[in-house]
Amino acid sequence: MERQLAWEWSGQRSALSGGRDSTFYFYCKRLMDLVLATLMLVFLLPLMLLVAILIRLDTPGPVFFVQERVGAKRRSEGGRTTWKVENFCVRKFRSMVANADQSVHQAHIKAFVEGSIETTDMDKSKFKLKADPRVTQIGRILRKTSLDEVPQLFNVIKGEMSLVGPRPVPTYEVAEYQPQHHERLAALPGITGLWQVMGRSQVSFEEMIAIDIDYVRSRSLWLDIKILFLTIPAVLSGRGAD
Numbered sequence: 375m376e377r378q379l380a381w382e383w384s385g386q387r388s389a390l391s392g393g394r395d396s397t398f399y400f401y402c403k404r405l406m407d408l409v410l411a412t413l414m415l416v417f418l419l420p421l422m423l424l425v426a427i428l429i430r431l432d433t434p435g436p437v438f439f440v441q442e443r444v445g446a447k448r449r450s451e452g453g454r455t456t457w458k459v460e461n462f463c464v465r466k467f468r469s470m471v472a473n474a475d476q477s478v479h480q481a482h483i484k485a486f487v488e489g490s491i492e493t494t495d496m497d498k499s500k501f502k503l504k505a506d507p508r509v510t511q512i513g514r515i516l517r518k519t520s521l522d523e524v525p526q527l528f529n530v531i532k533g534e535m536s537l538v539g540p541r542p543v544p545t546y547e548v549a550e551y552q553p554q555h556h557e558r559l560a561a562l563p564g565i566t567g568l569w570q571v572m573g574r575s576q577v578s579f580e581e582m583i584a585i586d587i588d589y590v591r592s593r594s595l596w597l598d599i600k601i602l603f604l605t606i607p608a609v610l611s612g613r614g615a616d
Contacts, residue, residue, distance in 0.1 A: 400448060402595050407537050410602075411530040418524055425467055425512075425521060432512040435472025438465045438525060443542035445534060445563040457560045462534045464542055465525040469513030470506075478508065480546045487550040487579045520609045526565050538598040539564025540586040558586035561593065568597075571604040 415422075426437045443464045446457040485491050509517065516522040529535040535542065542563035568589040569582050577585070589597070 397450065399593075399595055403536060403538075403598060404533070406595075406598070407530050410537060411527045414524075415527050415531075418527075421521075422524060425516065425524075428512050429468055429510075433471055433510050436468060439468040439470070439522075440465050442545055443563070444545055444548045444559065445542050446559050446561060448562065459556075459559050461545060462529070462542075464529060464535075467516055467522040467525060469510060469516045469522045470508040471510060474508040478506075480544075483544070483547050484550055487547065489578060489580070523565055530565065534563075536562040536564045536598075537566065538601050539567055540589065541567060541569065555583050557590060558583055561590050566601060566605040566608075568601060571601055571608045 429435075429437050440463050442461050444459060445462050446459045449456045449458055482491075513522070526535060530537055539561045540558050540563055548559075567586065569577070569585045572585055
């Protein structure tokens with residue numbers, strides 16, 4: 375069983391009481407998450423039912439893939455914001471065969487963090503496994519269109535995630551982090567984020583970390599709204615989603 379990760383981030387930048395870490399910002403962000411996530415679930419419910427049927431017809435196994443991820447919860451005491459990093463369960467539409475060997479992805483993530491993945495000019499994807507034999511036929515479509523991420527809207531409503539923020543990472547990825555990488559965890563994890571609209575699978579691990587930390591240090595309601603709008607063309611183009 376993976377080690378339960380729990381610690382607090384209270385670095386100088388994330389402990390500010392005003393600006394991007396103001397109570398007003400977090401209240402507005404939470405309200406936006408609840409309203410938009412609820413509306414999206416209502417609107418997408420027929421599509422979700424269709425996806426569930428197609429998954430069951432494609433290969434045997436459950437409709438949902440559940441995995442423990444690392445996220446963070448905000449705490450505010452005496453005008454000081456800290457982030458308690460802890461594990462939670464993420465639900466996605468299953469895009470792989472049931473009981474797929476996770477050690478394949480774990481080894482790939484380790485190589486990604488270490489910067490030892492070789493790519494060609496024709497194939498610049500580093501984060502995603504290419505030609506993964508574990509992915510099903512319907513799973514390839516779900517990943518290409520990002521429909522596999524839709525069930526995470528329930529995580530948003532529960533307050534475990536936000537619509538916008540650094541992606542929630544598997545525990546075995548965080549285990550590879552160096553101390554300077556942990557600042558990316560000082561935010562509620564998101565379904566989409568600055569990394570997804572800027573680089574997605576086509577940047578190195580250090581570049582991904584830098585993008586996420588840039589979001590943590592400069593987040594605002596306007597930036598969140600901008601990222602949501604930029605996510606639409608990113609999803610429609612399928613860039614980096616293979």
